[in-house]
Amino acid sequence: MSDTVDDVDLPYDEDETSQQEKIQALEDQLEILEAQNEEMRDKLLDANAENNKYQQKLERLTHENKKLKQSPLFVATIQEITDEGVIIKQHGNNQEALTEVTAEMREDLEPDARVAVNNSLSIVKSLSSETDVRARVMEVTESPDVSYEDIGGLEDQMQEVRETVEMPLENPGMFDDVGIEPPSGVLLYGPPGTGKTMLAKAVANQTDATFIKMAGSELVHKFIGEGAKLVRDLFKVAREHEPAVIFIDEIDAIAATRTESKTSGDAEVQRTMMQLLAEMDGFEERGEIRIIAATNRFDMLDRAILRPGRFDRLIEVPKPGKEGRELIFEIHTRGMNVSDDVEFTALAEEADVASGADIKAICTEAGMFAIRDDRTEIRMDDFRDAWEKIQADGDETDDVSKTFA
């Protein structure tokens, strides 16, 4: 029993101590757990924040993805910014529309700027300036590397171009003194490859003028809906580069006789031509800018562009005659190693239907024949073979175009 009493009495203190130790241990553990809990809660909060961030990113990407999947935007040009809204003209169909814009966007817009519009013709964003389009459609050369000595057989034409384009640029006072207006525009017409572009380049070179070339066909076919604006730009660029020679190649593409059909394409061509005429008519203060146009299709031209004050000086640039061809052969072989047996008179006679461009091609091809034969000197036969090849190639191209016509 005493054992029992002892058991009861003796360890009492000890028990209490161990209880307290246990409590202490539990308290310590609780403290650790609480600290761990705190830490976990922080981590959870961080994870939540991270989750939010990813959620937002996901939303943004989903939105962008949706936008990308939407139908493409259309390009339009601002016509006018009015109190009622902004008038835009869509490219391609030329339809005008009045659309509203936010005040912030309105600040960014100006007439003639290009914008992207959605299906309901709301302006979504304004597009970067059109210098790129200008660059693609206009060839601007500060000083073209063609001089009068490079042109063969066009003495009369050269003389006329010098009088009508060069003199007014070099000596404008003379026309004032005499009391006459220099011709407004000069139109060069004739078959392809006869030196029309060369003449325009040479006169720009002689007068230290900037040569600005624009091709009529590109204007109406490549940049549909922008023709009129590009014509305006053309004259603006010329004003920025005075003295300047504007050269409009293939003018028939914008100034062809009006056809009966009333397609939107025709309307676009008409608008481009009207803009050209407006620029020329309102060009009294032309300053040091001259305009030269060229065409292979004189018969197709709308007579409106030939009225006084417009292209009122017509210069025919025909295929070269025998003497002309001989001169052109001499010009294009200047830097070539030509054998003594080569007779340009005979070649000019043989290549009786060749244009200046054909003769240039004959010379290059003759050089190729010599190279193929491992020679550095070009012989008479090389020129003859070259002319044969060029004629054969020409026939083949004709056949191909007939097949696809």
Ligand SMILES: Nc1ncnc2c1ncn2[C@@H]1O[C@H](COP(=O)(O)OP(=O)(O)OP(=O)(O)O)[C@@H](O)[C@H]1O
């Ligand atoms: N009269 C010429 N004298 C010397 N070279 C010529 C002559 N005519 C044409 N050429 C050669 O042919 C090339 C093409 O000529 P150019 O571009 O001036 O012809 P174009 O009449 O303007 O032709 P297109 O109507 O096809 O534009 C010239 O770069 C030149 O090498």
